[in-house]
Amino acid sequence: MKIERWDFNRGELQENDLLLEPLKLFKQWYEDAVSENVQEPSAVVVATVLDGQVATRVVYLRDILEEGLVFYTNYESQKGKAIEQENRVAMNFHWSELERQVKVKGIAEKVPAEVSDQYFSERPRLSQLGAWASNQSSVIANREELILRMEEFENKFDGQPVPRPENWGGYVVKPTSFEFWQGRPGRLHDRFLFTSENDVWKVNRLSP
Ligand SMILES: Cc1cc2nc3c(=O)[nH]c(=O)nc-3n(C[C@H](O)[C@H](O)[C@H](O)COP(=O)(O)O)c2cc1C
Structure with a gap:
């Protein structure tokens, strides 16, 4: 099977673009992804480690706070168990229409219960009931079991x-590093790595 090659020519990322704090630059890139109608701009791959085994899955970014990037899930899911054991996680955003990637490393911490309450209360009722019905990542016998649990909570x-x-x-994933990647022709991509040292951000250009 022949896999097509792709050349990158949508934009550049230069030293001048890096005057912002990385979280602000991230926000700008996220807003670009929204305004350019990227499909699923909020979808992000989150990597965790459980017992030495790395696992990834897609979740939705739900908020960008001063402290970091927020997503919601079941705390007893596979990812929840992993974070309980090892809270250093990685995230990967790929906005292919913009030929951009952002890699984030950080520390995952539960948001305060009131913040989760507020977000949960704004979810559609069906999603709220789904959160009760699904013991996320556990084995179930069949789909009927899930439907029955849904009915149980609808009644309750x-x-x-x-x-x-x-x-x-x-x-909330509190970032310890951000890497901004902009595809460029000839595979000479622009890559800038921000790392936090004693709460001060340092930035370096990386070879593509
Ligand atoms: C586009 C997309 C968005 C998703 N968003 C979420 C999300 O915000 N939260 C979540 O728990 N799972 C979300 N999922 C499902 C996860 O990918 C995953 O299947 C689930 O969280 C169980 O993962 P785990 O067993 O690794 O914990 C999403 C899946 C896709 C494809």
Whole structure:
């Protein structure tokens, strides 16, 4: 099978673009992805380690805070268990239409319960019930089991607001490094790595 090659010519990233703090530059790139109608601009791969085994999955970025990048999940899922054991995680955003990638390393911490409560309360009711029905990442016998659990919680919370399950909530990934990658012709891509040393960001250009 022949895999097509792609040349990159959408843009550049130069030293002049790096005057911003990396989180601000990240926000700018995220906003570019939204305004350029990138498909699923919020989708991000999160890598965790459990018992020495790396695993990845896609989640949705749900907030960009001063402290870091927020996503929501089940705290007892595979990723939740991994973060419990090793809270150093990595994230990878690939905005292919912009020929851009951002790699983030950081420390994942649960967001305060009130923050998760607020976000949960804004979710569609079906998603709220789904959070109760799904013991995410556990083995189930068949789909019917899931539907039955959904009905069970529909009945349980009939006519009332659905509270947030305690095992469901947000993580904020507090960044320790950011790498911004802009594809360039001839594979001479622009790469800049920001690392935090004693709370001061240092930046270096990396060879593509
Ligand atoms: C586009 C996309 C967005 C997703 N967003 C989330 C999310 O925000 N939170 C989440 O827990 N799972 C999300 N998932 C499902 C995860 O990829 C994954 O299957 C699930 O979280 C279980 O992962 P784990 O077993 O590694 O913990 C998403 C999947 C896709 C494809």
